[in-house]
Amino acid sequence: MEFLKIDGVRKNYRDVTAVGGVSLSAREGEFVVFVGPSGCGKSTLMRLIAGLEEVSAGRIHIDGAEVTHHEPAKRGVAMVFQSYALYPHMNVRENMSFGLKMIKTPEKEIYQRVSDAAAILKLEELMERRPKELSGGQRQRVAIGRAIVRKPKLFLFDEPLSNLDAELRGEMRGEIARLHKELGVTMVYVTHDQVEAMTLADRIVVLRAGLVEQIGTPADLYDKPINTFVAGFIGSPKMNFMPVDVVEVHPQALRLSHPALGLFNMPSERTGAVSVGATLSLGLRPEHLMLSPDALLDTLKIQVTSDYVENLGGSSQFYTWAADGSRVIALVQGRHTANKGSALEFGIALSKLYLFDAQGHAL
Amino acid sequence: MWFLAPAVLTLFAIGIYPTLFALVTSMRKYNLTRARDGFPFIGLENYHTVLTDSTFWQTLWRTARFFMTVMPVEIALGVVIALLLHKPGLSFIRSLVRVSLVVPLATTYAVVGLIGRLIFNRDFGVANQFGNWLGFESLDWLGNQAGAFAAIAMMDIWQWTPFCALIFLAGLSMVPNEVEEAARLETSSYFALLRHVQLPYLLPGFTAMLILRSADVLKLFDMVFTMTRGGPGAATDLVSVYIQRVGFRIFDMGVASAQAILLLILTIFISRLFITLFYREIDA
Amino acid sequence: MIYKHFGRLLHLLSLLLFLAFTLFPFYWMVSSSFKDQTDLLASPPVWTFVPSMAHYAEVWQDEKVFAAIHNSLIVASATTFLAIVLGAPAAYSLARFQFQGKKDLWFWFISNRMISPIVLALPVYLLAQSVGMLDTHLVLILIYLSFCLPIVVWICTDQFRSIPPDLEQAARLDNANQWDIFWRIYVPLGVPGIAVSAIFSFIFSWNELLYALVLTRSNVQTAPVIATSYMSGYELPWGKIMATGTLIVLPVTVFALFVSRHMVRGLTMGATK
Numbered sequence: 001m002e003f004l005k006i007d008g009v010r011k012n013y014r015d016v017t018a019v020g021g022v023s024l025s026a027r028e029g030e031f032v033v034f035v036g037p038s039g040c041g042k043s044t045l046m047r048l049i050a051g052l053e054e055v056s057a058g059r060i061h062i063d064g065a066e067v068t069h070h071e072p073a074k075r076g077v078a079m080v081f082q083s084y085a086l087y088p089h090m091n092v093r094e095n096m097s098f099g100l101k102m103i104k105t106p107e108k109e110i111y112q113r114v115s116d117a118a119a120i121l122k123l124e125e126l127m128e129r130r131p132k133e134l135s136g137g138q139r140q141r142v143a144i145g146r147a148i149v150r151k152p153k154l155f156l157f158d159e160p161l162s163n164l165d166a167e168l169r170g171e172m173r174g175e176i177a178r179l180h181k182e183l184g185v186t187m188v189y190v191t192h193d194q195v196e197a198m199t200l201a202d203r204i205v206v207l208r209a210g211l212v213e214q215i216g217t218p219a220d221l222y223d224k225p226i227n228t229f230v231a232g233f234i235g236s237p238k239m240n241f242m243p244v245d246v247v248e249v250h251p252q253a254l255r256l257s258h259p260a261l262g263l264f265n266m267p268s269e270r271t272g273a274v275s276v277g278a279t280l281s282l283g284l285r286p287e288h289l290m291l292s293p294d295a296l297l298d299t300l301k302i303q304v305t306s307d308y309v310e311n312l313g314g315s316s317q318f319y320t321w322a323a324d325g326s327r328v329i330a331l332v333q334g335r336h337t338a339n340k341g342s343a344l345e346f347g348i349a350l351s352k353l354y355l356f357d358a359q360g361h362a363l
Numbered sequence: 364m365w366f367l368a369p370a371v372l373t374l375f376a377i378g379i380y381p382t383l384f385a386l387v388t389s390m391r392k393y394n395l396t397r398a399r400d401g402f403p404f405i406g407l408e409n410y411h412t413v414l415t416d417s418t419f420w421q422t423l424w425r426t427a428r429f430f431m432t433v434m435p436v437e438i439a440l441g442v443v444i445a446l447l448l449h450k451p452g453l454s455f456i457r458s459l460v461r462v463s464l465v466v467p468l469a470t471t472y473a474v475v476g477l478i479g480r481l482i483f484n485r486d487f488g489v490a491n492q493f494g495n496w497l498g499f500e501s502l503d504w505l506g507n508q509a510g511a512f513a514a515i516a517m518m519d520i521w522q523w524t525p526f527c528a529l530i531f532l533a534g535l536s537m538v539p540n541e542v543e544e545a546a547r548l549e550t551s552s553y554f555a556l557l558r559h560v561q562l563p564y565l566l567p568g569f570t571a572m573l574i575l576r577s578a579d580v581l582k583l584f585d586m587v588f589t590m591t592r593g594g595p596g597a598a599t600d601l602v603s604v605y606i607q608r609v610g611f612r613i614f615d616m617g618v619a620s621a622q623a624i625l626l627l628i629l630t631i632f633i634s635r636l637f638i639t640l641f642y643r644e645i646d647a
Numbered sequence: 648m649i650y651k652h653f654g655r656l657l658h659l660l661s662l663l664l665f666l667a668f669t670l671f672p673f674y675w676m677v678s679s680s681f682k683d684q685t686d687l688l689a690s691p692p693v694w695t696f697v698p699s700m701a702h703y704a705e706v707w708q709d710e711k712v713f714a715a716i717h718n719s720l721i722v723a724s725a726t727t728f729l730a731i732v733l734g735a736p737a738a739y740s741l742a743r744f745q746f747q748g749k750k751d752l753w754f755w756f757i758s759n760r761m762i763s764p765i766v767l768a769l770p771v772y773l774l775a776q777s778v779g780m781l782d783t784h785l786v787l788i789l790i791y792l793s794f795c796l797p798i799v800v801w802i803c804t805d806q807f808r809s810i811p812p813d814l815e816q817a818a819r820l821d822n823a824n825q826w827d828i829f830w831r832i833y834v835p836l837g838v839p840g841i842a843v844s845a846i847f848s849f850i851f852s853w854n855e856l857l858y859a860l861v862l863t864r865s866n867v868q869t870a871p872v873i874a875t876s877y878m879s880g881y882e883l884p885w886g887k888i889m890a891t892g893t894l895i896v897l898p899v900t901v902f903a904l905f906v907s908r909h910m911v912r913g914l915t916m917g918a919t920k
Binding site: 366367369371373380384444447448450452459461463465470481487495529581584602603606611616619620624627 | 655658659661662663665666668669670672673675676679687688689690691692733734736737739740741752762763764765766767768769770771772773774789790792793796797800825829850853854855856857860861870871874875883885888889892895896899900902903904907910911
């Protein structure tokens with residue numbers, strides 16, 4: 001059953017279209033992540049779901065009821081803000097009780113719920129403190145606690161981890177995942193960090209310039225991106241793109257050529273639309289490139305010139321140039337060095353190659 | 364150090380020196396119309412005269428009453444206007460109103476009094492015209508005690524409500540957007556939002572208003588002087604108007620100086636009081 | 648949906664109501680100054696009328712009014728100038744340097760605003776009289792300084808405090824001396840605050856009545872004093888009064904409208920701290 005349904009939602013501001021016709025749905029209990037570069041409309045979309053802004057067109061349904069024009073407080077939605085947005089003059093307990101007090105919940109029940117939430121989030125010691133006396137991570141947990149207490153139908157997170165330092169971020173990511181498992185509530189999470197998206201999501205919605213690029217599970221997006229944008233966005237470091245020319249077209253394969261790659265065959269199902277002489281984009285993920293290529297079949301060899309190598313401790317990141325000027329970045333296990341200007345050879349399994357047409361669509 | 368010196372010296376010369384002079388004068392018999400009597404030192408006798416002068420106490424009481432009349436109205440209206448200006452939408456009108464708020468503040472206080480005199484005139488003043496439209500009889504505003512008091516109160520409200528509104532507006536705009544939004548997600552009640560989220564940000568402004576306005580009311584002279592001269596009778600005789608009369612109509616400088624010094628002490632005392640009672644810091 | 652539109656309508660109406668409230672007395676004064684004598688004294692008062700310049704002609708011919716405006720201009724400008732010249736450096740010093748008793752000094756500066764003018768008026772009158780300074784521009788300028796200087800210091804200190812101290816460190820590394828730092832860094836960056844305090848000083852000096860009334864006789868009467876001088880007798884020359892009032896108030900009000908944004912900043916600066 002579609003628990004959250006967004007139908008043709010648009011949002012215009014004067015001459016800017018922040019969200020242009022987005023439709024998607026989420027099942028009950030699902031963890032959906034909206035991801036995309038800044039300005040892609042992900043936060044706006046979330047605010048529309050929350051009711052903090054009015055849609056210019058389209059409809060929103062939550063748990064079967066249409067809430068498109070409902071006030072925020074009446075949608076059964078709770079939100080964790082990027083800046084936590086705790087009430088500065090109330091202590092932790094009051095912050096968490098506020099929502100329930102407003103709907104006239106009996107005192108005893110408020111106390112019970114707040115204590116439960118505090119226990120889940122390990123806030124028991126901090127109940128009497130004010131926000132300004134708390135650290136970033138603690139404030140975050142209070143913000144989450146404030147949301148849990150209301151037992152909302154839908155949980156919204158607006159880039160909650162961006163203000164935390166790296167170590168804390170990893171820890172909180174785990175906390176949020178654990179919370180989702182325990183509570184089983186439908187969650188919508190907005191972030192620009194694809195690592196968060198990949199690790200937390202049941203499904204990811206990739207947005208760009210107000211439109212949906214692709215919706216799918218993390219695995220789907222990684223293995224089968226539908227265009228170069230999604231392919232480049234998911235995965236870190238970014239996928240390498242190299243322009244290849246079509247030399248021959250066969251029903252089940254294409255013969256492609258590139259100065260650094262030589263001539264090679266690549267199996268493909270959709271060869272119909274491709275013509276000889278066309279230029280396509282070949283995608284290679286840095287983590288799939290191997291340094292000492294074995295003489296295995298189905299391995300493509302790449303000749304590059306080394307620029308510099310970054311030592312990451314257990315792995316090394318190579319920055320290199322191909323003959324035609326394309327940048328090729330490789331992420332290889334182990335500690336390696338290379339002199340600037342020296343010739344290197346990488347290998348990549350054919351099955352790990354991605355192919356995109358001139359418009360950037362996947363083939 | 365030298366940056367500071369010129370200013371300090373100037374203020375010292377202009378501020379402290381006369382104040383000390385006033386202090387000394389307050390302890391002498393200093394009536395300019397009886398210069399023949401000389402200006403002997405009489406210690407605290409002037410203060411005694413002042414403190415036992417029932418007119419003086421009545422004047423103080425009257426000034427306090429004035430303050431208690433205009434303050435609640437100015438604060439209430441100020442909050443309402445601030446809320447109206449803070450609410451999004453209708454941006455052109457809102458900017459227009461915001462800019463126009465400056466007009467009453469820049470208007471010469473003396474002229475405000477003159478305008479007031481015209482508006483509240485029994486025969487050709489608009490106040491009575493408005494009253495008639497609403498079904499009331501024409502009043503001789505400036506000719507009767509209650510009317511005059513009300514008239515100066517209304518002019519003061521007109522002049523200072525915008526100031527109140529601007530201060531409160533500044534307070535409201537300090538509420539972080541996301542905190543307001545978080546509250547909107549938890550309640551749809553406008554009043555709950557007002558009370559729990561916005562009020563704490565209005566409190567410092569409220570304190571500032573109290574302090575500034577109480578000092579101002581004690582100083583209020585220009586508008587009252589031109590509008591009623593303190594009359595009829597003593598209906599609008601506020602403290603500063605009274606002291607000016609004692610000093611420059613009756614020319615009893617000694618007594619007037621004593622009154623002024625007492626007023627100074629009162630002003631300092633009141634501002635301290637308000638600060639300790641009402642001031643709460645807002646923590647981000 | 649209808650509810651939303653109704654809310655908007657209410658919002659609009661209340662704003663318009665307050666707009667009318669804010670501008671009414673001002674409007675009444677200006678419109679009255681253009682009414683001819685019969686319209687002016689009409690009972691009940693008229694709202695539509697044929698405008699007449701008679702009162703302004705009257706005022707034009709009265710040289711005292713122009714002298715008064717001229718005096719106000721001199722006094723206000725001089726006061727503002729001096730207040731800035733003395734106050735800005737002081738503000739810089741208070742904003743940046745640490746020294747004993749700084750807090751008290753600052754408090755003393757500020758509290759000068761609280762003092763009722765009456766307190767100073769009397770002794771200043773006596774002092775001025777003994778030195779023969781009554782009825783001069785100078786005495787007014789000096790006394791107005793006592794009010795304007797704290798305002799300049801208050802606002803400018805606030806302004807200067809918000810300038811990042813790193814700039815000063817960088818300048819010092821470039822061998823700038825104290826004066827250079829002040830003049831080349833703080834003054835340019837502090838222009839908003841300086842401008843605001845200048846505006847307030849000017850407006851205050853222009854509008855001030857009490858001291859002007861007390862300390863001037865016939866030579867240096869300022870505009871507000873002139874306005875009140877008509878107030879004797881039974882048949883008040885309302886037209887002339889309103890015209891004079893308009894002339895006095897108009898320049899400053901128009902000025903204020905132009906700089907209203909800055910004024911608002913200045914008013915609220917420090918008041919919400």
